[in-house]
Amino acid sequence: xxxxxxxxxxxxxxxxxxxxxxxxxxxxxxxxxxxxxxxxxxxxxxxxxxxxxxxxxxxxxxxxxxxxxxxxxxxxxxxxxxxxxxxxxxxxxxxxxxxxxxxxxxxxxxxxxxxxxxxxxxxxxxxxxxxxxxxxxxxxxxxxxxxxxxxxxxxxxxxxxxxxxxxxxxxxxxxxxxxxxxxxxxxxxxxxxxxxxxxxxxxxxxxxxxxxxxxxxxxxxxxxxxxxxxxxxxxxxxxxxxxxxxxxxxxxxxxxxxxxxxxxxxxxxxxxxxxxxxxxxxxxxxxxxxxxxxxxxxxxxxxxxxxxxxxxxxxxxxxxxxxxxxxxxxxxxxxxxxxxxxxxxxxxxxxxxxxxxxxxxxxxxxxxxxxxxxxxxxxxxxxxxxxxxxxxxxxxxxxxxxxxxxxxxxxxxxxxxxxxxxxxxxxxxxxxxxxxxxxxxxxxxxxxxxxxxxxxxxxxxxxxxxxxxxxxxxxxxxxxxxxxxxxxxxxxxxxxxxxxxxxxxxxxxxxxxxxxxxxxxxxxxxxxxxxxxxxxxxxxxxxxxxxxxxxxxxxxxxxxxxxxxxxxxxxxx
Numbered sequence: 001x002x003x004x005x006x007x008x009x010x011x012x013x014x015x016x017x018x019x020x021x022x023x024x025x026x027x028x029x030x031x032x033x034x035x036x037x038x039x040x041x042x043x044x045x046x047x048x049x050x051x052x053x054x055x056x057x058x059x060x061x062x063x064x065x066x067x068x069x070x071x072x073x074x075x076x077x078x079x080x081x082x083x084x085x086x087x088x089x090x091x092x093x094x095x096x097x098x099x100x101x102x103x104x105x106x107x108x109x110x111x112x113x114x115x116x117x118x119x120x121x122x123x124x125x126x127x128x129x130x131x132x133x134x135x136x137x138x139x140x141x142x143x144x145x146x147x148x149x150x151x152x153x154x155x156x157x158x159x160x161x162x163x164x165x166x167x168x169x170x171x172x173x174x175x176x177x178x179x180x181x182x183x184x185x186x187x188x189x190x191x192x193x194x195x196x197x198x199x200x201x202x203x204x205x206x207x208x209x210x211x212x213x214x215x216x217x218x219x220x221x222x223x224x225x226x227x228x229x230x231x232x233x234x235x236x237x238x239x240x241x242x243x244x245x246x247x248x249x250x251x252x253x254x255x256x257x258x259x260x261x262x263x264x265x266x267x268x269x270x271x272x273x274x275x276x277x278x279x280x281x282x283x284x285x286x287x288x289x290x291x292x293x294x295x296x297x298x299x300x301x302x303x304x305x306x307x308x309x310x311x312x313x314x315x316x317x318x319x320x321x322x323x324x325x326x327x328x329x330x331x332x333x334x335x336x337x338x339x340x341x342x343x344x345x346x347x348x349x350x351x352x353x354x355x356x357x358x359x360x361x362x363x364x365x366x367x368x369x370x371x372x373x374x375x376x377x378x379x380x381x382x383x384x385x386x387x388x389x390x391x392x393x394x395x396x397x398x399x400x401x402x403x404x405x406x407x408x409x410x411x412x413x414x415x416x417x418x419x420x421x422x423x424x425x426x427x428x429x430x431x432x433x434x435x436x437x438x439x440x441x442x443x444x445x446x447x448x449x450x451x452x453x454x455x456x457x458x459x460x461x462x463x464x465x466x467x468x469x470x471x472x473x474x475x476x477x478x479x480x481x482x483x484x485x486x487x488x489x490x491x492x493x494x495x496x497x498x499x500x501x502x503x504x505x506x507x508x509x510x511x512x513x514x515x516x517x518x519x520x521x522x523x524x525x526x527x528x529x530x531x532x533x534x535x536x537x538x539x540x541x542x543x544x545x546x547x548x549x550x551x552x553x554x555x556x557x558x559x560x561x562x563x564x565x566x567x568x569x570x571x572x573x
Contacts, residue, residue, distance in 0.1 A: 005172045009162050009179060013155035016183040020154075020192055024147045025061045026068070032194040033058045034123040036142065037112035038130035043138050047102060051112035055094040057142045063087030118296075119305045125291045128233030129196045146194045153198040154191035158182040160205035161392055167212040168354055170400040178396035185342075187392060190385045197382050200238050203231040204364050204386055207242060208393075211360045215267045221274045228278040236291060237374065240282045241367040247275035249363030253356055271360075301375060325376035339387075346390030349398025358394070365390045 033054045040050035067083030070076060094114070101113035108117070109124045132153070137145035158179040165175035182188055191198030207227035213220030224246075231239040250272040254264035298314045300306060302321075311317055333340050343365070350358035368387035375383055 005162075005166075005176070008172070008176050009159055012176065012179050012183065013158055016155060016158065016188065017151040020147065020151055023192075025057075025143060026065045027150070027193045028058055028061045028146075029193065029195055031123070032146075033114055034111050034120065035126075035129050035133065035194065035196070036137070036146070037114075038110045038123065038127070039133035039137055040142075041110040041112075042127075042130055042134050047107055047112055051094075051098045051102075051114075053142055054112055055091060055098070057146070059087045059090035059094065060143075062090050116306050119300065122292050122296070122300065125289070126196065126233070126235055128230060128235075129199050131233075132199060133194075147192075150192040150194065150198065153202055154183065154188050157187065157191055157198070157202040157205055160202060160209055164205065164209045164212050164393060165396050165400075167209065167216060168357060168397065170396055174396035174399040177399065178392055181392045181395060185388050185392060186382075187385055187388045190382050193382070195382065196234050197385050199234050200231060201385055201389070203227050203234065204242055204367065204389070207231075207246065208361065208364055208389075211246065211271055212357055214270055215356055217267070221270050224271065224274050225278060228275070228282075232282055232285070236282055236286050237297075238367065238371065240279060240286075241370045242364060243275045243279035243282060245363040245366045245370070246360060247272055247279060249359045250275065253359055268356075297374070301377075322373065322376050325378060326373075328378060329372075342391040342395075343387055345398070346392070346394030348394070349401070350390065350394035353397040353401040358397075361390065361393055 036057060037050040037054040040053055041047070045053070063083040063086050066086040067081050070079075070082055098113055106113040106117050109120060110127075110130070111120050111123050113120060133145065133149050136149040136152075139145065140148050161182045162175045162179040165178050166172075170178075187201060191201060204227075207224050210220040210223030210227060213223065228239050228243055231242060250268050253268050254272070257264050257268075295314070298318055299310050302311045302314055302317055303309065347358070347362055347365075350361045352358070365387045368384040371383040371386075
C-alpha cells in the first residue's frame with residue numbers, strides 16, 4: 001500500500017461523512033429533544049427559546065420521515081403527502097405541553113420541560129453530550145450542527161478502531177478493514193443519531209486503546225482513567241458498567257496466569273487499579289451529587305417515564321420482565337442469527353489472536369448486554385451497540401492471524417537472488433517451547449512503514465529479491481516487551497551478531513520477547529541461524545554483494561509475562 005496509512009484513514013472517514021448526506025435529518029429519537037435543549041441552554045438560550053428550536057427540529061424530522069414513508073407506501077403513495085400535517089400537529093402538541101409546564105413554574109435545570117421534572121432529572125446529570133453538541137449547533141445551527149457532530153463522533157470511533165488494531169501489530173489493511181466495519185455495521189449508524197450511544201462507544205474504544213497500550217508496556221493508564229471520567233459525564237451508569245467489566249476481565253487474566261504458574265503482570269495490575277478506582281469513584285460521586293438511583297431508573301422503566309403511579313414491588317416486576325425480555329430476544333435472534341454469529345466470530349478471533357486483549361474486548365462488549373438488561377425494552381436495540389465492537393475489532397484480528405498461518409513452517413530453499421533463511425533456523429523453530437508459534441513473515445516498507453505484507457512461503461517458496469524488508473516473527477500475544485539487537489553489513493564483508501542460547505532461554509523464562517534485527521544486503525544475502533544448544537539465536541550475517549541497500553530480518557519470540565524496559569544493542573564495524 002503505497003499511500004500513507006493516515007491518508008487512507010482520513011479517506012474512509014471522509015467517505016463515511018459524504019454518505020451521511022443522504023440522511024441529514026430523520027435520525028432523532030424522543031430523547032434527542034432533551035439533549036438538544038440542554039445544549040442550546042448551555043449556549044445562552046432561555047427555556048422558551050431552547051424549547052422552540054428543539055421542537056422545530058423534532059417536528060420537522062417527524063414530518064420528513066412521514067413524507068418519505070408515504071412515498072413508498074404501495075397503497076397510499078397516490079394520496080396527498082401527510083408530512084406537513086404531521087409536522088404542524090407535532091408543533092402544536094409540544095408547544096402546548098411545554099408551555100403548560102413553563103407556566104406552572106417548571107423552569108429549573110438546563111433542559112426544556114418536555115416531561116415531568118423527575119424524568120428530566122435523568123438528563124440533567126448527563127452534561128457530556130450536550131457540551132459536545134454546543135460548538136456544532138452554535139456554528140452550524142441545529143440541523144447541520146447535529147449532523148456534523150454525528151459525523152465527527154462516528155469518524156472518531158472508526159479512527160480509534162484503527163489505532164487499537166495498529167497498537168496490536170495488526171497490518172494496515174486489516175486495520176483499515178476494522179475502521180470500515182465500524183462505519184458499515186450498526187455502530188456507525190448509531191453514532192450518527194443525536195443520542196449518547198455514539199459518544200459512549202467512542203469513549204469505550206478510547207479506553208480499550210489505553211488498555212492495548214498498557215498491555216504493550218506503555219504508560220497509558222491515564223488514558224483509560226480519562227476515558228472513564230469523560231464517560232461518567234455522558235452517562236454515569238455506562239462508566240460504572242465499563243469499569244466493572246474491564247476490572248472483571250483483568251481479574252480473569254490474573255487468575256488464569258496464576259493458575260498457569262505465571263505472574264499476573266504489571267499491565268494487568270495497572271489496569272485493575274485504574275478500573276477499580278473508577279468503579280468506586282463512580283458510585284461515590286453519583287451518591288455525592290445525588291444522581292438518580294437505580295430505584296428511580298426502575299420506576300421510570302415500569303411507569304412509562306413516571307406517567308403512572310410508582311410500582312409497589314418494582315423488583316419483582318422487573319425480574320419478570322427481564323425473563324420475558326431475554327426469552328423473546330433470544331427467540332428473535334435465533335430466527336435471524338446474524339448478530340450472534342458475528343459477535344461469536346469476533347470474540348473467537350480476538351481471543352485466539354490476542355488472548356489478553358481479547359478478554360478485555362469481551363468485557364467492554366459485555367457493557368452492551370448490561371445496558372440492555374438494565375432497560376429491557378424490546379423496541380430499543382441501540383443500547384446493545386457496544387456488543388458490535390466484537391466483530392468490529394475481532395474480525396481484523398482474526399484476519400491478521402489467518403494471514404500468518406502460512407508462515408508456520410519456513411521454506412528452506414530460496415532463489416539465488418533472494419534472502420535465504422537456512423535450515424538451521426527451521427530446525428530452531430521446531431525446538432521452540434510449547435505455545436510459541438510463527439505468527440508472521442512479513443515484508444515491511446523500506447521507508448519504515450509498519451505495513452505488513454505476509455510472504456506466502458508455503459505456497460511459494462521464492463522470496464522475491466526486491467530489496468524489501470523481511471520480518472520473521474515468532475510470537476505470542478503482542479502485549480509484551482521487545483529486546484533488540486541490530487547490526488549493519490559492510491559491503492563485501494561480514495559482521496557478527498551473537499545472541500547466546502542462554503540469553504534467549506533466560507528471556508523466554510521471563511516470558512518476554514526477544515527480537516533480533518539484522519539489516520543485510522538485499523541481493524545475494526543469507527542469514528544463518530546456528531543451533532548452539534538451547535534456543536540459540538542468529539549467529540552470523542553473511543553477504544558478498546556491493547549493494548548499499550539493506551534488508552532487515554527480524555526474529556521475535558514473545559511470552560505472556562510483564563514487560564521489562566526495552567533495550568536495543570547495536571554491533572558496529
